[in-house]
Amino acid sequence: MVALVGICGSMRKASLNRALLVAVGEALPAGSTLELVESLDLPIFNSDLGEPPAVTEIKRRIGAADGVVFAVPEYNYSIPGGLKNALDWLSRPPSQSPLRGKPVGMVGAASGMSGTIRAQTHLRNILVYSDAPCLLQPEVLIARAQDRFDAEGRLTDASTRTLLEKFCASLVAFVGRNKL
Amino acid sequence: MVALVGICGSMRKASLNRALLVAVGEALPAGSTLELVESLDLPIFNSDLGEPPAVTEIKRRIGAADGVVFAVPEYNYSIPGGLKNALDWLSRPPSQSPLRGKPVGMVGAASGMSGTIRAQTHLRNILVYSDAPCLLQPEVLIARAQDRFDAEGRLTDASTRTLLEKFCASLVAFVGRNKL
Amino acid sequence: MVALVGICGSMRKASLNRALLVAVGEALPAGSTLELVESLDLPIFNSDLGEPPAVTEIKRRIGAADGVVFAVPEYNYSIPGGLKNALDWLSRPPSQSPLRGKPVGMVGAASGMSGTIRAQTHLRNILVYSDAPCLLQPEVLIARAQDRFDAEGRLTDASTRTLLEKFCASLVAFVGRNKL
Amino acid sequence: MVALVGICGSMRKASLNRALLVAVGEALPAGSTLELVESLDLPIFNSDLGEPPAVTEIKRRIGAADGVVFAVPEYNYSIPGGLKNALDWLSRPPSQSPLRGKPVGMVGAASGMSGTIRAQTHLRNILVYSDAPCLLQPEVLIARAQDRFDAEGRLTDASTRTLLEKFCASLVAFVGRNKL
Numbered sequence: 189m190v191a192l193v194g195i196c197g198s199m200r201k202a203s204l205n206r207a208l209l210v211a212v213g214e215a216l217p218a219g220s221t222l223e224l225v226e227s228l229d230l231p232i233f234n235s236d237l238g239e240p241p242a243v244t245e246i247k248r249r250i251g252a253a254d255g256v257v258f259a260v261p262e263y264n265y266s267i268p269g270g271l272k273n274a275l276d277w278l279s280r281p282p283s284q285s286p287l288r289g290k291p292v293g294m295v296g297a298a299s300g301m302s303g304t305i306r307a308q309t310h311l312r313n314i315l316v317y318s319d320a321p322c323l324l325q326p327e328v329l330i331a332r333a334q335d336r337f338d339a340e341g342r343l344t345d346a347s348t349r350t351l352l353e354k355f356c357a358s359l360v361a362f363v364g365r366n367k368l
Numbered sequence: 369m370v371a372l373v374g375i376c377g378s379m380r381k382a383s384l385n386r387a388l389l390v391a392v393g394e395a396l397p398a399g400s401t402l403e404l405v406e407s408l409d410l411p412i413f414n415s416d417l418g419e420p421p422a423v424t425e426i427k428r429r430i431g432a433a434d435g436v437v438f439a440v441p442e443y444n445y446s447i448p449g450g451l452k453n454a455l456d457w458l459s460r461p462p463s464q465s466p467l468r469g470k471p472v473g474m475v476g477a478a479s480g481m482s483g484t485i486r487a488q489t490h491l492r493n494i495l496v497y498s499d500a501p502c503l504l505q506p507e508v509l510i511a512r513a514q515d516r517f518d519a520e521g522r523l524t525d526a527s528t529r530t531l532l533e534k535f536c537a538s539l540v541a542f543v544g545r546n547k548l
Numbered sequence: 549m550v551a552l553v554g555i556c557g558s559m560r561k562a563s564l565n566r567a568l569l570v571a572v573g574e575a576l577p578a579g580s581t582l583e584l585v586e587s588l589d590l591p592i593f594n595s596d597l598g599e600p601p602a603v604t605e606i607k608r609r610i611g612a613a614d615g616v617v618f619a620v621p622e623y624n625y626s627i628p629g630g631l632k633n634a635l636d637w638l639s640r641p642p643s644q645s646p647l648r649g650k651p652v653g654m655v656g657a658a659s660g661m662s663g664t665i666r667a668q669t670h671l672r673n674i675l676v677y678s679d680a681p682c683l684l685q686p687e688v689l690i691a692r693a694q695d696r697f698d699a700e701g702r703l704t705d706a707s708t709r710t711l712l713e714k715f716c717a718s719l720v721a722f723v724g725r726n727k728l
Numbered sequence: 729m730v731a732l733v734g735i736c737g738s739m740r741k742a743s744l745n746r747a748l749l750v751a752v753g754e755a756l757p758a759g760s761t762l763e764l765v766e767s768l769d770l771p772i773f774n775s776d777l778g779e780p781p782a783v784t785e786i787k788r789r790i791g792a793a794d795g796v797v798f799a800v801p802e803y804n805y806s807i808p809g810g811l812k813n814a815l816d817w818l819s820r821p822p823s824q825s826p827l828r829g830k831p832v833g834m835v836g837a838a839s840g841m842s843g844t845i846r847a848q849t850h851l852r853n854i855l856v857y858s859d860a861p862c863l864l865q866p867e868v869l870i871a872r873a874q875d876r877f878d879a880e881g882r883l884t885d886a887s888t889r890t891l892l893e894k895f896c897a898s899l900v901a902f903v904g905r906n907k908l
Contacts, residue, residue, distance in 0.1 A: 199414035229412055232450035233443070234379035263413070265497040266446075266490060269453025270412035276449045301691055305665050309853060310446060310490055316852065316864050317445040325859040331661055365905060481871055485845050489673060496672065499685040504676050511841055545725060559774035592769055592810035593803070594739035623773070625857040626806075626850060629816045630772035633809025670806060670850055677805040 189219035190254040190363045192293075195246075197260045197271035197307075199228065204297045204333045205259035207341035212257055212295060214343075215352035220360050222257060225249065233276035243277040250278065250286040255363035256320075260296040262307035272314070279318055287318040291366040293359040295328035295352075297336075303329030323362045328355050369399035370434040370543045372473075375426075377440045377451035377487075379408065384477045384513045385439035387521035392437055392475060394523075395532035400540050402437060405429065413456035423457040430458065430466040435543035436500075440476040442487035452494070459498055467498040471546040473539040475508035475532075477516075483509030503542045508535050549579035550614040550723045552653075555606075557620045557631035557667075559588065564657045564693045565619035567701035572617055572655060574703075575712035580720050582617060585609065593636035603637040610638065610646040615723035616680075620656040622667035627674070639678055647678040651726040653719040655688035655712075657696075663689030683722045688715050729759035730794040730903045732833075735786075737800045737811035737847075739768065744837045744873045745799035747881035752797055752835060754883075755892035760900050762797060765789065773816035783817040790818065790826040795903035796860075800836040802847035807854070819858055827858040831906040833899040835868035835892075837876075843869030863902045868895050 194213065196206040206224070213222035225246055231237065250256055260267050279285045294311055296304025308329065312322055328351060330336065336345035343349055374393065376386040386404075393402035405426055411417065430436055440447050459465045474491055476484025488509065492502055508531060510516065516525035523529060554573065556566040566584075573582035585606055591597065610616055620627050639645045654671055656664025668689065672682055688711060690696065696705035703709060734753065736746045746764075753762035765786055771777065790796055800807050819825045834851055836844030848869065852862055868891060870876065876885035883889055 199412055200416050232379055232409055232453065233448065234450075236380050263456045264452070264459055264494045266452060266494045268413065269449050269451070269456045270414075271449070272444070272446060272452045273412065273449025276443045279444055301661055301663070302665055302689075303661070305662055306493065306669065309666065309669070310493070312852070312856065313486065313490070313849060314444045314446050316867075319865040321861065321864065324856050324861065327856075329662075481841055481843070482845055482869075483841070485842055486849065489846065489849070492672070492676065493669060496684050496687075501681065501684065504681065505679040507676075509842075559772055560776050589772055592739055592813065593808065594810075596740050623816045624812070624819055624854045626812060626854050628773065629809050629811070629813025630774075631809070632804070632806060632812045633772065636803045636809045639804055666853065670853070673846065673850070674804045674806050 190360050192220065192222045192255050192257050192363070193249050193253040194222045194224040194257045194259065196224065197258065197268040199270055202341065204337055205261045207337050207343065208295055208297045208330060209257065209259040210341070211343040211352055212356060215349065215356045217357060217360055228270045228274045230274060230277060233273055235280070239277065246274070247278055247286045250290060254367050255291040255293065258292065258294045258311060260294060260304055260307045260311055262296065262298055262302070262304040265306040266310045267307045275314060285318055287320045289368050290320050291363040292320050292322045293355070294322060295355070297330040297333035299332065299334050301331045303331040305329055321366050323359050326351060326355050326358065328352065370540050372400065372402045372435050372437050372543070373429050373433040374402045374404040374437045374439065376404065377438065377448040379450055382521065384517055385441045387517050387523065388475055388477045388510060389437065389439040390521070391523040391532055392536060395529065395536045397537060397540055408450045408454045410454060410457060413453050415460065419457065426454070427458055427466045430470060434547050435471040435473065438472065438474045438491060440474060440484055440487045440491055442476065442478055442482070442484040445486040446490045447487045455494060465498055467500045469548050470500050471543040472500050472502045473535070474502060475535070477510040477513035479512065479514050481511045483511040485509055501546050503539050506531060506535050506538065508532065550720050552580065552582045552615050552617050552723070553609050553613040554582045554584040554617045554619065556584065557618065557628040559630055562701065564697055565621045567697050567703065568655055568657045568690060569617065569619040570701070571703040571712055572716060575709065575716045577717060577720055588630045588634045590634060590637060593633050595640065599637070606634070607638055607646045610650060614727050615651040615653065618652065618654045618671060620654060620664055620667045620671055622656065622658055622662070622664040625666040626670045627667045635674060645678055647680050649728050650680050651723040652680050652682045653715070654682060655715070657690040657693035659692065659694050661691045663691040665689055681726050683719050686711060686715050686718065688712065730900050732760065732762045732795050732797050732903070733789050733793040734762045734764040734797045734799065736764065737798065737808040739810055742881065744877055745801045747877050747883065748835055748837045748870060749797065749799040750881070751883040752892055752896060755889065755896045757897060757900055768810045768814045770814060770817060773813050775820065779817065786814070787818055787826045790830060794907050795831040795833065798832065798834045798851060800834060800844055800847045800851055802836065802838055802842070802844040805846040806850045807847045815854060825858055827860045829908050830860050831903040832860050832862045833895070834862060835895070837870040837873035839872065839874050841871045843871040845869055861906050863899050866891060866895050866898065868892065
């Protein structure tokens with residue numbers, strides 16, 4: 189049983205990636221939990237500034253969790269600037285980053301065929317800096333995501349649900365094995 | 369002779385990457401110009417929102433320029449979230465992005481040995497989306513940058529100056545060849 | 549009008565990537581040509597050894613061409629080792645590499661959904677070393693390739709043909725603009 | 729205590745990466761072992777061919793080991809074609825790959841400043857396919873490697889030795905935690 193924090197890279201109200209993150213929470217084995225960070229609406233990172241209270245709060249939640257799940261839309265063949273900006277705040281100072289060594293899972297949904305392959309590749313590169321181990325397989329690369337959720341953002345596609353169950357089982361074992 | 373817009377990925381007042389961008393401007397052949405975008409202090413991109421006036425203004429400046437030069441610090445083995453966020457705004461809607469086909473050069477300064485290799489690799493990946501051709505060589509990967517500028521941010525290192533002159537000569541030819 | 553050399557990353561007789569490269573040749577505007585390198589069956593690169601005659605011959609052909617088109621299957625989320633090995637031979641010594649500054653186009657076919665996205669990203673990274681400019685868009689990422697060719701390897705899918713015609717028109721202009 | 733197989737990406741007799749791999753073996757805690765694969769001199773991968781006996785033997789050795797250490801020189805901003813070719817053979821068929829889930833460490837030596845950053849980034853991307861977890865930190869990126877070994881390939885640099893000891897301690901714990 190693990191306690192996870194979920195972070196969605198999209199700020200949109202009707203985000204399919206937030207819907208996917210909710211579906212991940214529903215696919216977790218009984219006893220494990222996923223609580224979502226509500227917003228990444230932070231100032232642009234600038235080391236001249238002090239840490240915003242919203243950053244301190246996200247740090248606290250990650251620090252208290254066993255692992256993190258990122259839902260990453262793909263913007264410009266990479267992760268959203270807003271998510272990268274949050275990571276820039278969260279990772280400073282490096283020695284006190286709550287991401288250091290924290291086990292991570294990632295999922296992504298896109299309207300096209302690539303299913304956020306490029307964004308997830310960048311996110312894996314980025315997390316090497318924080319020494320945060322990422323679950324490798326199964327990858328959750330959801331293509332044509334708009335066909336898999338209903339108007340309320342509920343997952344309706346059975347094959348996606350099966351994939352998420354497999355992902356969640358692997359993730360819980362992975363987080364357990366790599367817990368700090 | 370080309371007119372370039374410079375965009376610095378760091379928000380810090382004493383940014384060495386901004387100092388590097390200024391040094392690029394000084395190394396340009398006579399007749400070519402580099403004007404800096406002052407700030408990337410934008411809201412986090414959200415397609416539910418309208419375009420902020422500051423984005424419209426940066427779009428206008430890029431559209432009017434022959435090319436763009438990015439100075440990219442490396443945060444978390446990638447480009448800064450603030451720079452990525454600016455690109456997310458600038459690239460929408462894709463058909464009207466001022467980056468579409470716009471020739472690009474990039475430089476980066478870091479305190480360590482890697483000289484922003486990873487960040488520049490990501491930026492090249494990202495600009496494929498916008499069909500924006502990037503000068504490939506010479507790469508400007510400035511390691512131990514703090515030893516190459518004085519307290520006022522003036523470039524003091526002769527070998528870096530020589531590299532920038534070579535870079536600028538190549539960039540002006542590249543922008544000329546790829547001008548829209 | 550441009551003369552191109554085509555290099556297929558697969559050694560398989562019934563390679564869909566070779567079939568795709570043939571289809572690229574057929575989609576070129578009249579007057580432009582694409583001639584295929586028959587094989588990448590080379591020794592493993594070792595700078596202790598002298599250059600194999602087959603390498604010298606491929607170097608000669610690339611040197612004589614206006615540009616190169618690579619067809620890249622995806623093996624292990626990257627380009628095939630055989631193609632990478634050929635590039636390792638072709639690029640030495642760096643100052644005399646026939647790839648230096650040579651304009652490049654790339655295409656890729658895969659049986660799955662990703663259409664060789666990861667392999668093409670790596671190939672773009674790799675060619676930065678050789679200062680070889682790559683056409684960025686349109687990308688030719690052929691998913692479910694087995695459904696688009698007949699048993700003799702002839703392209704049967706109209707939408708793929710249309711994409712290849714757009715790719716070829718862009719490539720010919722790109723090679724013309726960047727010819728050495 | 730773990731038993732590791734070492735694979736060097738260079739075929740050169742006087743390879744600094746092989747010397748680095750030997751130094752890794754010497755930096756292992758007592759009781760742990762590193763045995764080197766002698767050569768990657770394999771035919772170019774072609775799924776039309778049967779598996780060469782040398783591939784079967786390397787598969788057997790990896791299967792019997794607790795983990796793998798790769799020493800990766802950087803050729804053309806990526807891993808050597810010969811190493812990639814070996815991985816292409818070793819990973820087929822995917823369900824029986826001895827790399828599947830096998831814990832991995834990587835090190836790299838280069839004469840320049842980048843210390844094989846780009847090659848190691850590609851290798852990490854590649855191993856996601858095989859679900860092979862890689863130790864993330866500390867990274868072993870040896871710049872100016874020629875200054876750190878003597879003419880017989882013995883490590884002479886104390887700071888590199890300290891780094892390797894830290895790497896080996898982390899690797900042994902990592903392999904233990906992720907052993908199949």
